[in-house]
Amino acid sequence: MASTGTPPEPTSQQKPRQxxxxxxxxxxxxxxxxxxxxxxxxxRVSLYSFTFNDITDLVNLEPDLVILDFLIGGESHGWRxxxxxxxxxxxxxxxxxxxxxAIRLVQELEGHLRAKGVGVIxxxxxxxxxxxxVHIQLQAETEAPAAPETFPDLEE
Numbered sequence: 001m002a003s004t005g006t007p008p009e010p011t012s013q014q015k016p017r018q019x020x021x022x023x024x025x026x027x028x029x030x031x032x033x034x035x036x037x038x039x040x041x042x043x044r045v046s047l048y049s050f051t052f053n054d055i056t057d058l059v060n061l062e063p064d065l066v067i068l069d070f071l072i073g074g075e076s077h078g079w080r081x082x083x084x085x086x087x088x089x090x091x092x093x094x095x096x097x098x099x100x101x102a103i104r105l106v107q108e109l110e111g112h113l114r115a116k117g118v119g120v121i122x123x124x125x126x127x128x129x130x131x132x133x134v135h136i137q138l139q140a141e142t143e144a145p146a147a148p149e150t151f152p153d154l155e156e
Contacts, residue, residue: 018044019138022061024051024068024078025099030123034067037127038134051081059090065138070100079105086116095137097121099130 021043023034031047038045051072052058058066058081066085070078082098085091097119100106106113106120113120119137121130 018042019064020044020046020062021065021067021134022046022048022058022063024048024066024072024081026050026069026072030069037130041131041134043134051077052084055084055088055091058085059088063094065095065097065134067097067099067134070098070102070105082118095119095140097133097137099123099125 021038023031023038023045025031025034025047026049028049031049035045035047046061046063049072051068068078068081070076070082072078078098078100082096085094085096095117098106098113099121101123103122106122110120117137117140119133121133
């Protein structure tokens with residue numbers, strides 16, 4: 001029988017790897033919103049309503065980006081997680097976007113956050129702004145620090 005000229009379908013099509021985004025926020029509605037927005041953009045999303053006490057738990061998730069709120073349960077748990085991430089060689093180069101309503105805190109730390117390459121989105125946020133910030137952070141060239149970084153302490 002004659003060939004139709006159409007090449008056969010490959011037996012195993014490998015899809016490009018979806019970037020994995022870990023979102024840490026203590027509000028279920030916000031977590032669900034992030035999941036809906038980011039999955040629609042083609043990202044793989046893991047949601048957590050608590051921060052990681054052991055940074056190894058985050059390392060094991062192998063995130064390409066972490067989105068976190070500064071304040072979890074009214075405490076600065078998100079800030080502490082960011083500090084741990086930037087001070088640990090295994091997580092120091094993972095891009096981070098802080099999404100928070102803690103405007104005063106962000107204003108106080110803006111220069112420091114910018115210097116560390118941390119993106120900031122203030123709540124309430126625009127969906128297009130969020131998607132753009134995520135894309136920028138994932139595309140950003142990051143270098144591993146020569147030594148663990150230090151972060152200012154928020155405790156007064």
